[in-house]
Amino acid sequence: MRRFRFLAATAAAGLMLTATACAPSSQGGDEGGDGETLRIGIKFDQPGLGFRAGNADPEGFDTDVARYVASELGFPEDKIEWVQTPSANRENALENGEVDMILATYSITDERKERVDFAGPYFVAGQDLLVRSDENAIKGPEDLNGKNLCSVTGSTSAQKIKDEYAEGVNLVEQAGYAECVTILEAGQVDAVTTDDIILAGLAAADANKGKFKVVGNAFTEERYGVGLPKGSDKCADINAAIEKMKEDGKWQEALDTATEGTGYEPDAELNDNAEMESCS
Amino acid sequence: MGELLSQYDVLGAFWMNIKLTVLAAVGSFVIGLVLALCRISPIGSLQKFGAAYVNIVRNTPLTIIMVIGVLGVWSQLQVQLSSDFDFNFFLYAVACLSLYHASFVCEAIRSGVNTVPLGQAEAARAIGLPFMDAARLVILPQALRGAVTPLGNTLIALTKNSTVAAAASVAEVSGMMKTMMEFRPDVMVFIFCIVALGFCLIVIPIGICTTWLSDRLAVAR
Amino acid sequence: MSAQPTVLFDAPGPRGRRNILLLNIVGVLLVVGLIVKVLVDLAQKGQLAGHLWINAINGAAWQDYLLPGLQFTLQAAAISVATSLVFGLAFGFLRLAPFAVIRWGASIIVEFLRAVPVLVMMVFLYTALAQVSRTTGAIAAEDSPYYAVIIGLTLYNGSVIAELIRSGVNGLPKGQREAASAIGMTRNQSLLLVEVPQAITAMMPSLLSQIVIIIKDSALGYLIGFYELLQYSRQLGSGQGNMLQALVVAALVFIVLNTVLTLVARWLAGRLSSRTSGATALKPGPAGSSAPHL
Numbered sequence: 001m002r003r004f005r006f007l008a009a010t011a012a013a014g015l016m017l018t019a020t021a022c023a024p025s026s027q028g029g030d031e032g033g034d035g036e037t038l039r040i041g042i043k044f045d046q047p048g049l050g051f052r053a054g055n056a057d058p059e060g061f062d063t064d065v066a067r068y069v070a071s072e073l074g075f076p077e078d079k080i081e082w083v084q085t086p087s088a089n090r091e092n093a094l095e096n097g098e099v100d101m102i103l104a105t106y107s108i109t110d111e112r113k114e115r116v117d118f119a120g121p122y123f124v125a126g127q128d129l130l131v132r133s134d135e136n137a138i139k140g141p142e143d144l145n146g147k148n149l150c151s152v153t154g155s156t157s158a159q160k161i162k163d164e165y166a167e168g169v170n171l172v173e174q175a176g177y178a179e180c181v182t183i184l185e186a187g188q189v190d191a192v193t194t195d196d197i198i199l200a201g202l203a204a205a206d207a208n209k210g211k212f213k214v215v216g217n218a219f220t221e222e223r224y225g226v227g228l229p230k231g232s233d234k235c236a237d238i239n240a241a242i243e244k245m246k247e248d249g250k251w252q253e254a255l256d257t258a259t260e261g262t263g264y265e266p267d268a269e270l271n272d273n274a275e276m277e278s279c280s
Numbered sequence: 281m282g283e284l285l286s287q288y289d290v291l292g293a294f295w296m297n298i299k300l301t302v303l304a305a306v307g308s309f310v311i312g313l314v315l316a317l318c319r320i321s322p323i324g325s326l327q328k329f330g331a332a333y334v335n336i337v338r339n340t341p342l343t344i345i346m347v348i349g350v351l352g353v354w355s356q357l358q359v360q361l362s363s364d365f366d367f368n369f370f371l372y373a374v375a376c377l378s379l380y381h382a383s384f385v386c387e388a389i390r391s392g393v394n395t396v397p398l399g400q401a402e403a404a405r406a407i408g409l410p411f412m413d414a415a416r417l418v419i420l421p422q423a424l425r426g427a428v429t430p431l432g433n434t435l436i437a438l439t440k441n442s443t444v445a446a447a448a449s450v451a452e453v454s455g456m457m458k459t460m461m462e463f464r465p466d467v468m469v470f471i472f473c474i475v476a477l478g479f480c481l482i483v484i485p486i487g488i489c490t491t492w493l494s495d496r497l498a499v500a501r
Numbered sequence: 502m503s504a505q506p507t508v509l510f511d512a513p514g515p516r517g518r519r520n521i522l523l524l525n526i527v528g529v530l531l532v533v534g535l536i537v538k539v540l541v542d543l544a545q546k547g548q549l550a551g552h553l554w555i556n557a558i559n560g561a562a563w564q565d566y567l568l569p570g571l572q573f574t575l576q577a578a579a580i581s582v583a584t585s586l587v588f589g590l591a592f593g594f595l596r597l598a599p600f601a602v603i604r605w606g607a608s609i610i611v612e613f614l615r616a617v618p619v620l621v622m623m624v625f626l627y628t629a630l631a632q633v634s635r636t637t638g639a640i641a642a643e644d645s646p647y648y649a650v651i652i653g654l655t656l657y658n659g660s661v662i663a664e665l666i667r668s669g670v671n672g673l674p675k676g677q678r679e680a681a682s683a684i685g686m687t688r689n690q691s692l693l694l695v696e697v698p699q700a701i702t703a704m705m706p707s708l709l710s711q712i713v714i715i716i717k718d719s720a721l722g723y724l725i726g727f728y729e730l731l732q733y734s735r736q737l738g739s740g741q742g743n744m745l746q747a748l749v750v751a752a753l754v755f756i757v758l759n760t761v762l763t764l765v766a767r768w769l770a771g772r773l774s775s776r777t778s779g780a781t782a783l784k785p786g787p788a789g790s791s792a793p794h795l
Contacts, residue, residue, distance in 0.1 A: 022576050023644045024728060044737045053740060054565025086726050088462070089643055092635050098643065149363065153446070153455065170365035173449045175347070175723070178739035181360040186546055207553075207742020321512040322517075325525045338715065339759035341720035344731060344752045352745055357542050411510040440618035446724060453723075454620050461628040468632070472625040476617045485617040 005071035019199065036074040040066045041085030041093055041102035042229070045176070048201015048258045060201065063101040064254035065122050065245065069101075073234065091115045094229045102227035105198060106278065118225035118277050119238035120273055123255075124219025124244075127157050128196035130203060132184065133213045140192055140217040147190040148172060150180035154211040157193050165219075177202055180216050185211060195222050196202035200264035214264045223271065225277065237277035242276070243254065284467060285311050288460050298450065300373055300442040301482075305435055309380030312385025319390060320419075337383040338450055341375070345446040349376045373445035377438060392427025393419060399403045403495065407480040425497040432490025436483050453478070549651035553743040557750045562737055566747075570733030571754065577647065578716045579727060581654035585715070586708075588655055589662025593697070596667045599688060606661075620721050622788050623653040627725040628741040665707055669700030702776050711767035713759045720755070730754060 042062055043050035063082075068076065070080050083099050090106060093099045094116045105125075107116045131138050138144065141161045145168035151158035153173040162169050172189055174180050180192040181202050189273040192199065196218050215265040226238050243250045337345075349372050353359050361371035397420055404414035424431075437499035443454035453475055460471050511584040513521060543549050556562060595607035614622075626649035634640045640648060673696055681691035734751035738744030 018580060022580075023641065024573065024647050042697050045739050047740060051740055053561070054569075056565075063726075086642065086643075087727060089631070089645070092631055092645075093641075093643060095635055096641065098641055102747075132610070153449075153458075172369070173455075174350075175447070176735060176739060178349060178735065179347075181352060181742075182738075182744045186355040186358070188355045188358065205742060322513060323521050323524065324785055325521075329528075331736045335760060335763070336756060339717075339756045339763065340752055341731070343720045343723055343756055344748065344755065348745075348748055348752065356546050356548055356745065357539060365576065380684040403673070405510075414510075436616075440616075440620075443618045444721070444724075444771060446620075454618065457621060458624050458725075461624065465628060465632065468625070472629075475621055475627075476613070479611060479618060480616045481619065484612065487612075487616075490702060 001128075033176075037079050037081045038070050038073065038101070039081045039083050039099045040070065041083045041090065042066065042101035043086070043104045044084045044106065045178075046198060047202060047205040049198060050103070052082065061123070061197065061254050061258035062105065065242070065251070065260075066101075066103045068245045068254075069103075069236065069241045072244065074105070075261075090227060095118055095132060096257055097229065099230075100229075100231075101238070104227075105195065105217055106220040106225055106227045107195075108225040109207060112227075115230070117230055117232055117235060117236040117279075118227040119228060119279065120225040120242055120277060121223035121274050122226060122242045123197065123224040123253075124267060124274050125195040125197045125222040125224060126267065126270075127160070127220040128214050128218045129186065129215040130192040130199040131190065131215060132187075133211060135190070135213075139215060139218055139245060140195075144169040144191060146170075148184055148188065149184055150174055150189040150192045151194065152176060152180070155194065161193060181208060181212070191215075196264065197224075197259070197266065200259040200262045203261050203262040203264070209261055212262070212280055214262060216263075216265065223274065235277065238274045239279060282325055284295060284460070284471075285462060288456055289310070290453070290456065290474060290478075293440060293451060293456040295439045296370075296450065296452045297442045297445075298482070300377060300445055301435075301439045303374045304377035304381065307374060308381035308385050308434075308438065309431075311378055311382035312389060312418065312501070313381060315386035316389035316393070317415065319386065320393060320415070331420070334383040334386055338387075340380075340458055341446050342380050342441055343447050345380055346373070346376045346444055350448050369449045373442075373448040373450045376448065377445070381434055381438045381441070381453055384437070388430035389420075390426070391430055392423035393427035396422045425494075428490055431488060432494070436486055436491075439483055439486065440479065445494035450467055462498070505596065512611060513682075548629075548745055553741070553746045557737065557742045557743050559745040560746075562750075566733040567730070567750070567754065568729035570728070570751075573647075574716065574719050574734075576727040577650050577654070577722070577727070578712065578718045581651050581658065581715050581719070582712055583705070584620035584655040585657075585662055585711075588659025589666060592660065592663035593666030594692070596663060597670060598709045609662040611663050613795040614656045615664070617657075618726060619653055619657045619718050622656060623649050623725050625723060626652050646722060646725050648721055649725060650722040650729075652715065654718055657718075658711055658715055662704075662708065665704050666700050669704050670696045673699055701717075702773055705773055706770035707764045709762060709769060709792060712766075713762050713766075716759060716762070717755070 005132050009113060020185075024120070041060055042056070042060075044052040046060065046062075049060040050058060050062040051060050059256065067077060067080065071077070081178060085093050085095070085099060085102055085104050087104075090102050091112065095103060101119075106112075107125075107204075108121060112118075122278060129138060129141065131145075142165050144161060144166040144267075147166075148170045149158055149161065150172045151174075153175060158169075158171050158173070159274065172180075172183070174183070177192065177194060180189070183189050184192050185208075192202075196214055196216075199212075202208060203214060226242075227237075281361050302422075315333060318326040319338045321327060339451065350369070354368070354372060360368060362368040363376065393484065394434060400418055401414065404418040445452050446455035446458075457471060459474050464471070534780075540549065551619055565729055579701035592607050592611055596611065597604055598604050598607070619790070630640065630648055634645055668690070676696055677699065678691055681695045682688075688693065720731045722729050723735070726732070728736075730751050731748075734747040735744065736745035
């Protein structure tokens with residue numbers, strides 16, 4: 001009996017160790033984490049903004065801004081450690097100190113500001129619609145009555161259209177925007193909705209080139225900020241880096257690469273006059 | 281708590297799960313019965329078809345079946361099960377649940393067939409019944425009685441698996457629970473308890489019923 | 502005692518054989534027709550384009566997505582199998598305990614865990630663990646889906662295994678326990694040394710089919726953002742614009758993996774039957790091992 005208990009205890013302890021040692025967070029880290037690195041949270045599955053294939057360099061607008069900001073803060077590219085931060089985990093990752101900053105289509109909102117700090121915004125997006133490139137009837141959310149609209153489970157953007165613009169719209173919820181785009185291409189839905197730059201990024205992906213267009217009639221304002229842990233001292237420096245990136249043209253360059261061939265133009269007025277967070 | 285329940289239609293979501301379960305139970309029973317007949321039938325190709333269906337479907341995660349149903353069959357092949365947009369997804373969820381659980385129903389019935397003594401089949405043959413009559417009048421009635429327990433287990437699993445319909449854009453309880461927890465993390469445990477309790481209320485009576493039925497219907501041997 | 506299908510019907514005569522042949526031809530034609538129709542429709546939608554499929558199965562796809570995904574699927578499944586075994590053994594014992602209070606307590610917990618859908622459990626654990634990680638920092642936030650999947654699978658499958666052990670012990674011939682007490686063993690010794698080992702041996706095939714269930718259920722992690730095979734396939738599909746193809750490949754990997762495990766389970770059932778006085782049948786037979794299948 002005693003031997004059995006001992007065995008059971010050893011087995012349980014061993015299991016705990018295995019489970020912890022093999023957790024996703026401890027895998028695939030290509031950096032040693034010697035304290036000199038900057039850990040940046042991005043999305044890995046958002047073409048055009050933050051996308052990473054295997055261990056390759058991540059690409060997209062968010063990551064370009066992140067690289068620029070990092071180098072301004074004194075971290076060259078090889079000192080950046082990329083961490084995947086899905087939407088639901090962004091506040092947690094910052095509060096736990098798992099990442100030093102997050103650039104992952106992270107809108108500045110008052111609710112979020114209670115838990116994290118923001119620098120930026122480095123981009124002002126707006127909710128918009130993605131349609132097939134031969135579609136001419138849909139010019140804005142009001143035209144969606146009787147049409148089919150796809151969005152992602154748990155996002156409120158589609159419900160907003162139904163409540164405020166087009167009561168007769170049919171909603172489909174999918175696990176991700178890539179699924180929505182697949183359905184849009186096949187013709188079973190007429191539009192996909194979320195922030196315009198995310199839509200543009202999807203439309204600009206190699207596999208989707210020329211098939212879709214962003215309507216270009218954004219009807220909300222989403223200010224993408226750099227998420228920081230509460231009380232971070234980097235805020236002002238990041239704001240300065242963003243201003244500098246906009247001035248020296250690198251910002252426009254990154255944006256053009258990410259949305260190439262989609263005819264997408266961000267709202268210039270909003271982006272030029274974007275008021276930076278106060279970094280209190 | 282009251283305002284939480286008035287803001288989110290939890291009962292309506294549960295009702296959706298119950299509708300999914302009942303319709304898929306009927307669907308999977310019919311398909312499963314046909315598959316079981318295929319597997320014990322005289323025709324070799326039907327036997328192989330039944331076996332292949334069961335082995336493939338049983339080894340595929342339900343989530344994948346659901347996603348491929350919507351993404352492949354609905355969006356690419358444009359098979360419309362209903363002209364009503366939302367009802368179409370409901371029918372897709374029912375179809376996927378039925379097709380998936382049919383493989384388990386088939387195995388349950390087959391295990392029931394295994395409980396029927398050889399003498400019964402021989403007697404049926406001896407009085408000159410052809411295959412369909414022997415199956416319909418002698419084998420299946422006894423087999424279904426013997427299969428009550430595994431069939432009950434399949435029904436319980438089906439009830440719980442109806443939550444996977446979230447993957448087919450159906451507004452059922454697990455998706456609602458996820459949304460509620462996202463917006464009201466302060467009452468998370470309460471939300472979980474409500475949903476868990478709801479399932480206990482559905483599942484445990486089914487379990488008791490099947491035990492009672494299998495005792496009552498057991499063929500004395 | 503099993504009714505061989507062959508006694509249900511005569512070997513078909515010449516006319517029967519002709520009818521069967523006709524039926525087969527019609528059946529094959531129907532199936533082929535359906536497949537052709539599906540392929541033509543898919544081709545019209547451009548889903549059969551070679552590069553879409555090649556990108557879903559080439560070396561890069563395996564290296565960057567399918568293998569890492571498979572690794573996490575198998576890892577979560579393997580750990581869950583081991584932990585559910587520990588959980589199941591513990592609760593299996595408790596459900597056989599001599600004190601009614603313990604027996605009842607354990608039964609209520611096991612029945613509760615068996616009644617709640619795994620997905621609901623996972624969604625709850627995922628949110629709860631995120632809070633734990635927020636307040637205590639004990640686990641990394643990005644790991645909360647991973648732990649939620651493992652704990653959810655453990656609680657559910659552990660309670661199923663507890664039930665398997667209980668019914669396995671109850672299904673053993675009475676003589677085993679009587680013999681144990683005849684040579685002076687206490688109730689606990691008899692359970693631990695005689696009954697449970699045999700029940701476990703008898704349970705092995707069911708346990709292996711439980712592993713298939715665990716592997717399949719780990720795909721539920723997809724709905725709470727756990728990066729396993731299905732989620733990685735989605736990511737592959739997002740990048741290459743071949744979501745459908747990537748999902749079909751993921752489904753095939755699951756089918757192959759689970760089929761192999763099922764075959765091993767069947768083979769083991771045959772081998773182990775001589776080493777226990779219980780029934781090793783995989784299927785829930787009349788002996789009443791109430792193994793739920795899914």
